[in-house]
Amino acid sequence: MAAELPIPIYTNLNDLYANLGTTLNHAERWNTLVEEFEKRYGRKPEYIARAPGRINVIGEHIDYALFGVLPTAVERDILIACAPRSPAKDKEEAYGEVVANNTHPKYTESQFVPEKKAHSSMFKGISDSEPGEDVVHVEQWHLDIDTSQLRWESYIKAGYYGVLNNFFAPADTDAKPVPMDMLVSGNLPSGSGLSSSAAMVVGSTLAFLAANGKLEDANLTKGRLVEIAVENEKRVGVNSGGMDQAASVISQPGSVLYITFYPKLSATPTSLPPRAVLVVANSLVVADKAVSAKWCYNLRVVETLVGARILARHLGVKLDDKEKVTYREVVGRLAEEKKGEEAGKGGGMEESRLKEAIQLVLNEVDHLKGRDEKDGEGVSMEEMIELSGLTADAFNELYLSWVEVEADNFKLYRRAKHVLSEALRVLEFSDICQKGESETVLQELGTLMNESHKSCNDEFDCSCPELNELTELARQSGAYGSRLTGAGWGGCCVSLVAEDEVESFLQKMKAGYGRFKDLEGEALSEALFATRPSSGACVFKYTE
Known part of the structure; x- marks a missing residue:
């Protein structure tokens, strides 16, 4: 290895x-x-x-x-x-x-x-x-x-x-x-x-x-x-x-x-296909992670972990009261994954079985909606604790004692939709790469990147207006696909571009994104650059 x-x-x-x-x-x-x-x-x-x-x-x-x-x-x-x-x-x-x-x-x-x-x-x-x-x-x-x-x-x-x-x-x-x-x-x-x-x-x-x-x-x-x-x-x-x-x-x-x-x-x-070049564009929006973590990154971690416990209970997966189970572990237990064995991307099961198990759990995410929830707006703290099957003290000890979060509603349903669908997109992206190189392959990879960004924005709420603007500009400028990279809420996007289109793509991005227009030399090359793996x-x- x-x-x-x-x-x-x-x-x-x-x-x-x-x-x-x-x-x-x-x-x-x-x-x-x-x-x-x-x-x-x-x-x-x-x-x-x-x-x-x-x-x-x-x-x-x-x-x-x-x-x-x-x-x-x-x-x-x-x-x-x-x-x-x-x-x-x-x-x-x-x-x-x-x-x-x-x-x-x-x-x-x-x-x-x-x-x-x-x-x-x-x-x-x-x-x-x-x-x-x-x-x-x-x-x-x-x-x-x-x-x-x-x-x-x-x-x-x-x-x-x-x-x-x-x-x-x-x-x-x-x-x-x-x-x-x-x-x-x-x-x-x-x-x-x-x-x-x-x-x-x-x-x-x-x-x-x-x-x-x-x-x-x-x-x-x-x-x-x-x-x-x-x-x-x-x-x-x-x-x-x-x-x-x-x-x-x-x-x-x-x-x-x-x-x-x-x-x-x-x-x-x-x-990656030989003609594929990755272009990184910095939105020049810096998220203050230390300040925003309690309603951004840390909150997403808690929503993801709690959602996994609730779905596990719904699906009949056995849990310990003190266990912070993850979605991957829920998927594995549901599929009766063999412990201690590895089989490529699937861990202790074949990749096809892993995909089936992820899809099975994804089909059940509606169960994460609250009694009166519509359109994934979230559940209250009280209802989330009730769905977890834990007492308030046990819940706080397991999920809130080690991290600071701030929210009125916890969007368990939408976070689960992103996590599980993104896990499938990763497996699919890897499989498509193994098909070799063709225009169709590059288009399929780009489609998955676009779907990923849409999910990050719509379901996980980790994009920002500037990143949305950049990714849309990238598609209009000739990218097969474009998505945020990194935690989000600012930072960079990555675009998949054909090798012979890189120079014209960079020019269009510089001209089209307002924050790039006054940048030159090293300042521009740090904010907008092509790279091969x-x-x-x-x-x-x-x-x-």
Whole structure:
């Protein structure tokens, strides 16, 4: 499987560039980064770590329902040049010291040193009758990360944490990380839904592994790097299901990545038709996720989880009172899915059976409507608790104690319609890709993308007027299909465009969307750009 492959380490730039795509001048960026590193540090870097951003081609807001999604890495990326330094002989704390700079002028230099800190560990004696005892004996690595204001170096530190705690046992006095210099460069616009934060964490994790000679570790597969990066990103307060990191690490050139989260995280490449080019357009609307989460993202998660419980009860699926069951788990239990087995996209069942089971549950979503509900306007908190079969206290503990939401009505019916139909669209999209290339194939893929956006807007309420305007303009400008990508409520859309139509398409989009008209140069290229599915994260090692 793709997740079991090692991290690519290149020593020839031509081989590396051949895997990145064709729409950007990658060589120029890499050469500029090397020259800038040499100016700042007086020597050339020994490694450059690359981690791309990602777009989700189809499959929005269904990962936390544990259904498969189809993201891909984009050509735009984070590059981190780095080189170890010799520690000062009279300065013990210099071990592991990092001097981090960023080529963007708005980011200032950061220097930090990891510390070993002891903490108390409670353990019980050999006999159960013996009392517990506090013993201070455990050391862990520590780096200060202020999650209240996410500075750029916080993501660098997050990557360092995973390397320290996985590859440098604090109790081992001989295991010392090297001091190092690094220079970060990126052409991924932040806050646009292209997962620049995940790319930064993946890239920094790779840079620290490379500088410390840990890349050849026998257990460091792509899948293992994804796991480490997911844990690392939690250090900056981001809880991720793994889609962003998996797309950044495991993606292959020319392919979308079918990522499934059930029964475990796995990734399978699926080739896009050769003529297919993806064009990303930023609405330039930035959703303040920290402020809006309680009536946007967090609310959708709760509505989706509660809907799954209610439908499970209606369909006679057995549940534990303390179980936050997902729609994917409901589908599996209904179809008597075999535990511990995997069969391609279907998890523990064949894909055809998975589709049938999803459709069966989708046919029952009317049951999520309240007694007097019309047109999916939602149910009250009281009626939702009643439908769940739980007491108010048990419901609050299971669904509301860990997240803040704000709503008068909970639109369980509409959310379920989107999640289940989107899960089917993802499977269908992947199947169509395997038909090869023809005009009909591209049209069919575009139709699924259009249906996905309509569902995101109408059923999941996660679009916005600007994204609707952009996707409609994209279709009028020649795209086979266009849809929002990322969580929504702002950010980007992705359009499927034929290779020979890309230039005229970009011109029409620039002329047609008001927020693009005054943009030129790099500002425009960050907001509107074409990309081919790119390869995942890698490291270049200088051998001279």
